[in-house]
Amino acid sequence: MENAIIVRYCEIHLKGKNRGFFEKLLKTNIENSLKGIKHIFRPMHSRYLIEDFAESDYALICDKLHKIPGVHTFSRAIVVINELEKITEAALSLCEGKSGTFKVETNRADKTFSPNSVETSALIGGKILEKYGNNLTVSVKNPDFTLSIDIREDGKTFIYNETQHGISGMPVGSAGRGLLLISGGIDSPVAGFMTIKRGMKIDCIHFHSFPYTGEAAKEKVISLTKKIGEYNGGINLYVVPFTEIQEEIHKKCPEEYMITLMRRFMMRISEKLAISLGDQAIITGESLGQVASQTIESITSSNSVVKMPVLRPVIAFDKLDIIEIANKIDTYETSILPYEDCCTVFLPKFPLIKPNLEKVVKNEQLLDVDALIDRAISKIERYEF
Numbered sequence: 001m002e003n004a005i006i007v008r009y010c011e012i013h014l015k016g017k018n019r020g021f022f023e024k025l026l027k028t029n030i031e032n033s034l035k036g037i038k039h040i041f042r043p044m045h046s047r048y049l050i051e052d053f054a055e056s057d058y059a060l061i062c063d064k065l066h067k068i069p070g071v072h073t074f075s076r077a078i079v080v081i082n083e084l085e086k087i088t089e090a091a092l093s094l095c096e097g098k099s100g101t102f103k104v105e106t107n108r109a110d111k112t113f114s115p116n117s118v119e120t121s122a123l124i125g126g127k128i129l130e131k132y133g134n135n136l137t138v139s140v141k142n143p144d145f146t147l148s149i150d151i152r153e154d155g156k157t158f159i160y161n162e163t164q165h166g167i168s169g170m171p172v173g174s175a176g177r178g179l180l181l182i183s184g185g186i187d188s189p190v191a192g193f194m195t196i197k198r199g200m201k202i203d204c205i206h207f208h209s210f211p212y213t214g215e216a217a218k219e220k221v222i223s224l225t226k227k228i229g230e231y232n233g234g235i236n237l238y239v240v241p242f243t244e245i246q247e248e249i250h251k252k253c254p255e256e257y258m259i260t261l262m263r264r265f266m267m268r269i270s271e272k273l274a275i276s277l278g279d280q281a282i283i284t285g286e287s288l289g290q291v292a293s294q295t296i297e298s299i300t301s302s303n304s305v306v307k308m309p310v311l312r313p314v315i316a317f318d319k320l321d322i323i324e325i326a327n328k329i330d331t332y333e334t335s336i337l338p339y340e341d342c343c344t345v346f347l348p349k350f351p352l353i354k355p356n357l358e359k360v361v362k363n364e365q366l367l368d369v370d371a372l373i374d375r376a377i378s379k380i381e382r383y384e385f
């Protein structure tokens, strides 16, 4: 008896004529993710099959599959030839040690196989009850587990009784490229993950205010970037030195404009970097009303300095909903580590909640915006994970 993993996708089925493009991309992404792990990978009728893997690699393969956008579900299966005896033997082995209720479901693509699917389910169900009737009973409506038997035309039958859920979404690379503004907080890694999940390949940019924000704060961002990079098929992080810009604003502009002006610098620098990288959108973790700087007036002020689309995947999410996703992708514990963030360094006592765009522009004219931006960009550090 051989083992295999059946990998299924979902939304791609809706893609009509473009379906081939999405299937090919998902196939490439899975192959890239499993590089270095011994296995054989092949497409099989709107699904993929992973075969010939070492038992000791099974958990690792599952972990990888859980992080590939586009993977809807997957099942570990026993593979036998299309013979009732072999199929029964495999079915019985899967029921060993189980208790509760079950049903058997058979799908017979090989029409030469006899008995038919209903009869096969009944026959094998009977054999299971014969052997394990003390612990197992049949429930067709609401079973604890379903034993699936897939009898295929190529002479192979797949038998399985568990299905794991992937993250679904669309294959990375199917929805263009974007640049995520990643802070050390909870929201931006979640915003990045959600965008990746819809098929956008992302790069990350972080504004670092050394020495006000130290190495530990940077390490935290690196660690968050790596975590979302696992879904992205690897990731690049660009760290921009932000201290000079903050000091200049602090020196020359009224205190309450700090955050508002800082945001405009961040957006401008991000757009320039995005263009040079071939990224088509900017992504932020802004959520409406969450903090004083996330009002529609503040967003208007920062949005008005860029032309590129700005995606804000968590804009209408409650904090608790964002935290739930952060926990799922394992970024929450890192995000709540108490390191300072560039926005807290020069935090004014009374930041503008509803900045007036005309006044913002006027105060910004006290700065040499272009020179500050050019200097910051010339000192960007790049990390590849």
Ligand code: ATP
Residues within 6 Å of the ligand: 180, 181, 182, 183, 184, 185, 186, 187, 188, 189, 205, 206, 207, 208, 266, 283, 284, 285, 286, 287, 290, 291, 293, 294, 341, 342, 343
């Ligand atoms: P987060 O939890 O992502 O830090 P937040 O609720 O703390 O978000 P803000 O601090 O107002 O909100 O930041 C809003 C968004 O601006 C962030 O989600 C992020 O996209 C971006 N941002 C803030 N600080 C930085 C930074 N130092 N580097 C890069 N992007 C940043």
Ligand code: MG
Residues within 6 Å of the ligand: 183, 184, 185, 186, 341, 343
């Ligand atoms: Mg923050």
